[in-house]
Amino acid sequence: MSQSVLASATGVAAQAGRRRTFAVISHPDAGKSTMTEALALHARVIGQAGAVHGKGDRKGVVSDWMAMEQQRGISVTSAALQFSYRDAVINLLDTPGHADFSEDTYRVLTAVDSAVMLLDAAKGLEPQTLKLFEVCRQRSIPVITFINKWDRPGLDPLALMDEIEQRIGLRPTPLTWPVGPAGQFHGVIDRRTGTFIRMQRSPGGADLAIEQEMSDDEAKTLFGTDWDTAVEEMDLLELTGADHDPDGFLGATTTPVLFGAAVANLGVRQLLDVLLEMAPPPAARPTASGAEQPVDASFSGFVFKIQANMNRAHRDQVAFVRINSGKFERGMIVTHGGSGRPFTTKYAQQMFGQDRDTIDEAFPGDVVGLVNATALAIGDTLYVGKPVQYPPLPSFPPEHFAVVRTTDTSAFKRFRRGIEQLDAEGVVQVLRSEQRGDQSPVLAAVGPMQFEVATFRLETEFGVKVNVDHLPYETTARTDPAGRDILRTEAGVEVMTRVRDDALLALFPNKWRMRSIVGRHPDLNLEP
Numbered sequence: 001m002s003q004s005v006l007a008s009a010t011g012v013a014a015q016a017g018r019r020r021t022f023a024v025i026s027h028p029d030a031g032k033s034t035m036t037e038a039l040a041l042h043a044r045v046i047g048q049a050g051a052v053h054g055k056g057d058r059k060g061v062v063s064d065w066m067a068m069e070q071q072r073g074i075s076v077t078s079a080a081l082q083f084s085y086r087d088a089v090i091n092l093l094d095t096p097g098h099a100d101f102s103e104d105t106y107r108v109l110t111a112v113d114s115a116v117m118l119l120d121a122a123k124g125l126e127p128q129t130l131k132l133f134e135v136c137r138q139r140s141i142p143v144i145t146f147i148n149k150w151d152r153p154g155l156d157p158l159a160l161m162d163e164i165e166q167r168i169g170l171r172p173t174p175l176t177w178p179v180g181p182a183g184q185f186h187g188v189i190d191r192r193t194g195t196f197i198r199m200q201r202s203p204g205g206a207d208l209a210i211e212q213e214m215s216d217d218e219a220k221t222l223f224g225t226d227w228d229t230a231v232e233e234m235d236l237l238e239l240t241g242a243d244h245d246p247d248g249f250l251g252a253t254t255t256p257v258l259f260g261a262a263v264a265n266l267g268v269r270q271l272l273d274v275l276l277e278m279a280p281p282p283a284a285r286p287t288a289s290g291a292e293q294p295v296d297a298s299f300s301g302f303v304f305k306i307q308a309n310m311n312r313a314h315r316d317q318v319a320f321v322r323i324n325s326g327k328f329e330r331g332m333i334v335t336h337g338g339s340g341r342p343f344t345t346k347y348a349q350q351m352f353g354q355d356r357d358t359i360d361e362a363f364p365g366d367v368v369g370l371v372n373a374t375a376l377a378i379g380d381t382l383y384v385g386k387p388v389q390y391p392p393l394p395s396f397p398p399e400h401f402a403v404v405r406t407t408d409t410s411a412f413k414r415f416r417r418g419i420e421q422l423d424a425e426g427v428v429q430v431l432r433s434e435q436r437g438d439q440s441p442v443l444a445a446v447g448p449m450q451f452e453v454a455t456f457r458l459e460t461e462f463g464v465k466v467n468v469d470h471l472p473y474e475t476t477a478r479t480d481p482a483g484r485d486i487l488r489t490e491a492g493v494e495v496m497t498r499v500r501d502d503a504l505l506a507l508f509p510n511k512w513r514m515r516s517i518v519g520r521h522p523d524l525n526l527e528p
Helices: 003-018 032-042 067-072 099-109 127-138 157-168 216-239 246-250 268-278 409-425 449-462 481-487 511-520
Strands: 019-026 079-085 088-094 114-120 143-148 171-174 176-179 187-190 195-200 210-214 254-259 300-308 317-325 333-336 342-344 348-352 355-358 367-371 381-383 400-405 429-432 442-445 467-470 475-479 494-498 504-508
Touching: 003 019, 019 032, 019 099, 019 127, 019 268, 032 079, 032 088, 032 114, 032 268, 079 367, 088 268, 099 127, 099 300, 114 127, 114 268, 127 157, 143 157, 143 268, 157 171, 157 216, 157 254, 171 246, 176 216, 176 254, 187 216, 195 216, 210 216, 246 254, 254 268, 300 409, 400 449, 409 429, 409 449, 442 449, 475 481, 475 511, 481 494, 481 504, 504 511
Parallel strands: 019 088, 019 114, 114 143, 143 254, 171 254
Antiparallel strands: 079 088, 176 187, 187 195, 195 210, 300 317, 300 381, 317 367, 333 342, 333 381, 348 355, 348 367, 400 442, 400 467, 429 442, 429 494, 475 504, 494 504
8 A cells, every 4th residue: 555545544544533423313302403402502513502493583403494393393304413522523413203204313323323312301211212222223323311301300310220221221321410300400420530510501591501510518518418319329320330331332232321401501511522532433334245344445425315405595405425434525526336327526515404515525424415416316325446335225114105186287397396306305205106197196104294294395395285185005015016916906905116116015904904815815925
């Protein structure tokens, strides 16, 4: 290896080591978007935190850029933010928590190296939280747990630790411990140093929390039994061996735990510091062949998200690319893994919510937005030099189906363009039905709220009002042309073509009807 190539590879490895790329995930309403903004506030990349719904002249959170998100105070699409903190580069991906958008969340989890899981102090582990933990376990993603909303009444902290261990099998290893029960939050004891940090909300709660280190005697004088209780609870943690285990954390068998309240910016600095000190930087990534691509190899990355119309001033489509190896330079010619064709990266941007800046270079762990990259699809691999292919991103089986039509014939071109865009982004899966024709596509979704997003965006972004008629199907399976011919003879069943990959999907009213048909036609080919 030449000296110049060696120096370049060393530089890439050093830059990768500065990166921390993680997702914020949780059940709906646990405070993901608020936490995203609180982290950005602590990194001094925004001047003031706004509540999720916004108050007065304050806007909604920077990561909730879509009008529907701002109106409802929820996240319905993932967002990418990049900023610097201390000597590190933070790539933070905010995700929707609602189960209806779990496919988008899953795609984001393929693009991160760790995750921050928020638990609501009053609700503990909720159904969607359990599902997300399971996805992290399957992908061996290290998880840091943040017990949020400790400024409100909630559960006992030891009970929450037991729940984490019993229900998801991850051993909690608290790094900070609260002084005061949920709803009476005085601050935290850092278990690694034994230091007590008193925390108070800033006036109005929109700026950094007021922190003050105090001695044990001062804390005991001020907080009395609350201090004594916290010390007793920490003694129990010592007895059970609930100390941070770096290997267990990186191996996704333990989870460091912190306490705080994102809306008041309490405990957020500690979380950010833990991410820098403990979360893993980008590492070698497995390829479709089973080999691993080192971070200092030539450039490669994959598309994990596509989004259009993020900013009304830029009516364009952005492909979000997670860089896995090498140095990215704007304007470089890369190879599209699926077709083998060259692809120019002239319009490359860095995202901060819906805001964007032109980026000239990026490194492993970074997320780059390629503008007007209409030739790219979710899951596509890009590379330079030696060919590499990353595993495809799976599609979730849809459980809800609806026919969508526009009654305005003059708007049909815009309607068709909007449907194509929603399909490309993975907002919904679009199916073609022989009996309904191209003018009445069928939308397939994991959850019904996806239909709301689709109709909202068709109206607001493409100026097309539509009618949605729900279909009586909830079970689907892939089939083949022979299977399609067999199913044409069965009542109450349809076979449609998924537009994005021409797969034949058989739709059944329920799983019992599917089993009944399989019983009569044992040669029928049905696959998950």
